[in-house]
Amino acid sequence: xxxxITEKIFSEHxxxxxxxxxxxxxxxxxxxxxxxxxxxxxxxxxxxxxTKLANPDGFSIVLDHFIPAKDIASANxxxxxxxxxxxxxxxxxxxxxxxxxEHALLPxxxxxxxxxxxxxxxxxxxxxxxxxxxxxxxxxxxxxFAMVTGGNWFKVPESIKVVLTGKPGKYTTxxxxxxxxxxxxxxxxxxxxxxxxxxxALSHLSMDDRFSMCNMAIEAGAKNGIVAYDEVTEEFLKDKxxxxxxxxxxxxxxxxxxxxxxxxxxxxxxxxAYPFLPxxxxxxxxxxxxxxxxxxxxxxxxxxxxxxxLKTAAEILKGKRVHEDVRLIVTPGTQRIFREAEKLGYIDxxxxxxxVVSNPTCGACLGGYMGILGDNEVAVSTTNRNFVxxxxxxxxxxxxxxxxxxxxxxxxxxxxxxx
Numbered sequence: 541x542x543x544x545i546t547e548k549i550f551s552e553h554x555x556x557x558x559x560x561x562x563x564x565x566x567x568x569x570x571x572x573x574x575x576x577x578x579x580x581x582x583x584x585x586x587x588x589x590x591t592k593l594a595n596p597d598g599f600s601i602v603l604d605h606f607i608p609a610k611d612i613a614s615a616n617x618x619x620x621x622x623x624x625x626x627x628x629x630x631x632x633x634x635x636x637x638x639x640x641x642e643h644a645l646l647p648x649x650x651x652x653x654x655x656x657x658x659x660x661x662x663x664x665x666x667x668x669x670x671x672x673x674x675x676x677x678x679x680x681x682x683x684x685f686a687m688v689t690g691g692n693w694f695k696v697p698e699s700i701k702v703v704l705t706g707k708p709g710k711y712t713t714x715x716x717x718x719x720x721x722x723x724x725x726x727x728x729x730x731x732x733x734x735x736x737x738x739x740x741a742l743s744h745l746s747m748d749d750r751f752s753m754c755n756m757a758i759e760a761g762a763k764n765g766i767v768a769y770d771e772v773t774e775e776f777l778k779d780k781x782x783x784x785x786x787x788x789x790x791x792x793x794x795x796x797x798x799x800x801x802x803x804x805x806x807x808x809x810x811x812x813a814y815p816f817l818p819x820x821x822x823x824x825x826x827x828x829x830x831x832x833x834x835x836x837x838x839x840x841x842x843x844x845x846x847x848x849x850l851k852t853a854a855e856i857l858k859g860k861r862v863h864e865d866v867r868l869i870v871t872p873g874t875q876r877i878f879r880e881a882e883k884l885g886y887i888d889x890x891x892x893x894x895x896v897v898s899n900p901t902c903g904a905c906l907g908g909y910m911g912i913l914g915d916n917e918v919a920v921s922t923t924n925r926n927f928v929x930x931x932x933x934x935x936x937x938x939x940x941x942x943x944x945x946x947x948x949x950x951x952x953x954x955x956x957x958x959x
Contacts, residue, residue: 541559541794541796542791542792542793542794542795542796543557543559543791543792543795544560544699544734544736544791544792544795544796544797545672545736545766545768545789545790545791546674546696546697546699546734546736546764546766547559547560547696547699547795548789548790548791549655549656549657549673549674549787549789550564550566550657550674550694550696552655552787552789553566553567553657554566558696559696560696560697560698560699560796561695561696561698562695562696563693563694563695563696564693564694564696565691565692565693565694566657566691566692566693566694567657567690567691568595568598568657568658568659568686568690568691568692569598569653569656569657569658569673569784570598570599570600570646570651570652570656570658570659570783571595571598571599571600571658571659571660571683571686571687572600572601572602572642572646572658572659572660572661572662572665573599573600573601573602573621573660573661573683574601574602574603574604574605574642574660574661574662574902575601575602575603575604575605575606575607575614575617575618575621576605576606576617577661577662577680577683578601578620578621578624578661578680578683579617579620579621580661580680580681580684581661581680581681581683581684581687582620582621582624582684584680584681584684585684585687585688588684588688590687590688592628593628593630593687594686594687594688594689594690594691595690596628596629596630596631597631597632597783598690599630599632599687600632600633600634600642600646600651601621601624601625601630601632601633601634602634602640602641602642602645602646603618603621603622603634603635603636604634604639604640604641604642604645604900604901604902605901605902605903605906605908606618606901606903606908606909607635607636607639607901608636608899610903610908610909618635621633622635632649632651638875639874639875639899639900639901640873640874640875640876640877640900641841641842641845641873641874641900641901641902642660642662642842643662643664643665643667643668643751643755643842644751644842644845644846644873644874644877644900645873645874645900646668647667647668647670647671647747647751647776647780648780648874648876648877649780649781650777650780650781650782650783651783652668652671652673652675652783653671653673653782653783653784653785653786653787654671654672654673654769654773654777654786654787654788655672655673655786655787655788655789656668656671656673656674656675656784656787657673657674657675657694658673658674658675658676659675659676659677659678659682659683659686659692660675660676660677660678660683661677661678661679661680661682661683662677663677663758664677664755664756664758664842664843664924665677665678666754666755666757666758666762666763666764666765667751667754667755667765667842668754669754669757669764669765669766669767670747670750670751670753670754670765670766670767670773671767671769671773671776671777672766672767672768672769672773672786672788672789673766674764674766675754675764676763676764677758678692695732697732697733697734697762697763697764698732698733698734698797698798699733699734699735699736699791699795699796699797699798700730700733700734700735700736700762700797700798700799700800700801701736701738701797701799701800701801702721702735702736702737702738702739702800702801702803703738703739703800703801703802703803704717704737704738704739704740704741704742704745704803704805705739705740705741705802705803705804705805705806706740706741706804706805706806706807707741707744707805707806708741708744708745708805708806708808709806709808709959710959711810711852711942711944711945711958711959712805712808712809712810712942713749713752713810713942713943713944714745714746714748714749714750714751714752714753715749715752715753715756715811715843715844715922715941715942715943716808716809716810716811716942717745717749717753717803717805717808718752718753718755718756718757718759718760719756719811719812719813719818719821719940720803720808720811720821721735721760721801721803722756722759722760722813722818722819722821723811723813723819723820723821724801725760725801725819726760726761726819727759727760727761727817727818727819728760728761729760729761730757730760730761730762731761731762732761732762732763733761733762733763733798734762734763734764734765734766735754735757735760735762735764735765735766736765736766736767736768736791736797737750737753737754737765737766737767738768738791741805742767742770742772743770743771743772744805745772746772746848747772747773747776748846748847748848748849749848750767750772751846752843752844753765753767754766754767755842755843755924756818756843756924759818759819759924759925760819768789768790768791769786769788769789769790809823809824809825809957810823810824810941810942810944810945810957810958810959811823811824811941812824812826812827812920812939812940812941812945812955813926813939813940813941814827814926814939815926815928815937815938815939816926816927816928816937817926817927818924818925818926818940820926824941824945824955824957825957827939827955827957828954828955828956828957830955831954832918832920832939832954832955833865833918833953833954834866834918834919834920834939834949834950834953834954834955835865835866835867835913835914835917835918835919836866836867836868836869836911836913836917836918836919836920836921837862837866837867837868837869837919837920837921837946837947837949837950838868838869838870838871838904838911838919838920838921838922838923838931838946839853839868839869839870839871839922839943839946839947840869840870840871840872840873840898840904840905840922840923841871841873841902841904841905841921841922841923841924842873842902842905842924843922843923843924844922844923844942844943845871845872845873845877845900845922846873846877847877847880847881848943849922849943850870850872850877850881850886850887850890850943851881851884851886852942852943852944852947853870853886853889853890853895853943853944853946853947854881854884854885854886854887854889854890855889856944856947856948856951856958857889857890857892857893857895857947857950857951858889858892858893859889860893860951861893861894861951862893862894862895862950862951863950863951863952863953864953865953866949866950866953867896867911868890868893868894868895868896868947868950869895869896869898869904869910869911870890870895870896870897870898871897871898871899871900871901871903871904871910871911872897872900873900874900875899875900877900878897878899878900893950893951895950898910898911904921904923904931905921905923905924905925905930905931906930906931907929907930907931907932911931912931912932912933913931913932913933913936913938914932914933914936915933915935915936916933916935916936917932917933917936917937918936918937918938918939919931919936919937919938919939920938920939920941920945920946920949920950920955921938921939921940921941921946922940922941922942922943922946923938923940924940925938925940926938926939926940939955941955944958945957945958
């Protein structure tokens with residue numbers, strides 16, 4: 541009986557063939573915590589009397605939500621992780637000295653590797669499936685269990701095969717593909733399933749596109765998103781000092797899928813998710829017809845704060861000026877992305893146009909700081925969620941889009957087709 545890539549990853553870790561629906565105890569290659577969720581894990585770890593991490597080199601803490609600290613509470617929260625990291629001499633602890641949004645930083649550091657089993661106390665941990673790994677979000681106490689034991693229990697998910705064909709048009713990206721999938725199946729259409737992205741279109745999709753697609757698999761209810769290792773993955777990893785040797789798996793031709801979704805990306809317009817669900821997707825042409833006035837454009841987050849996003853924004857903004865009624869906020873995913881964008885002139889183009897560039901942070905995405913929306917304000921945003929009050933006031937509205945749409949809209953004051 542054939543296996544999917546997800547089943548093969550668990551089979552290798554468990555030491556026997558396993559299939560969808562089985563409950564298995566698997567070792568974990570990388571645990572990821574952040575400044576919001578890790579203090580809860582630390583408390584649970586210490587409450588059970590644990591004194592030693594089972595796999596200290598397989599645990600990363602990234603302070604990224606409220607760093608630099610926005611208030612006294614967030615400063616105290618961060619200190620809990622700092623003290624723990626120091627006490628346990630953690631090798632992979634990242635704060636202001638090496639800043640980055642966790643799901644952009646860890647691939648950059650080579651700490652997540654093809655074939656890994658990865659968990660994080662953040663729902664968008666599924667991002668790392670773009671590298672051909674099984675990666676999923678879990679609760680803080682689940683993290684604590686893994687900190688103590690080095691493993692955890694999983695129900696091996698069934699898989700949905702997503703077949704992507706054709707070559708995407710200019711300014712149609714991985715963000716648009718995943719928004720279209722979520723539009724098609726809904727926010728619970730892949731509940732506790734693996735979204736496996738396949739098809740000839742992948743050869744036209746960069747790692748940045750793939751990270752975006754896997755990042756938002758959770759918005760369809762998926763347990764994980766995953767893309768098999770190929771030349772694009774190999775190219776991305778070649779300059780990385782990898783924490784482990786990659787273990788490469790491919791789905792068998794006779795692997796079982798509960799559903800197959802086919803999308804011709806060549807005919808796909810940029811997609812805009814209207815409030816208040818990521819599944820409320822519409823083609824950008826409809827958004828243009830609807831004349832949606834915006835107060836803020838945001839480019840960043842673990843979904844779209846990568847170098848390609850900044851490049852796209854800079855190309856659209858260069859030599860132009862942000863509309864007088866709009867605030868444009870740009871958040872690079874990591875310090876390395878920031879520095880590379882600066883060298884390439886992207887930061888100058890954004891600032892010259894009237895945008896503001898912040899340090900790497902999750903702050904605006906979750907309505908924490910660095911871009912909160914006021915009453916009745918409207919934003920076009922490259923983030924991943926647009927629930928009621930997600931980026932600020934409960935009367936505000938967030939329209940999800942790719943970075944090209946966000947940049948073009950910042951210039952006109954209305955959601956705009958960048959093509």
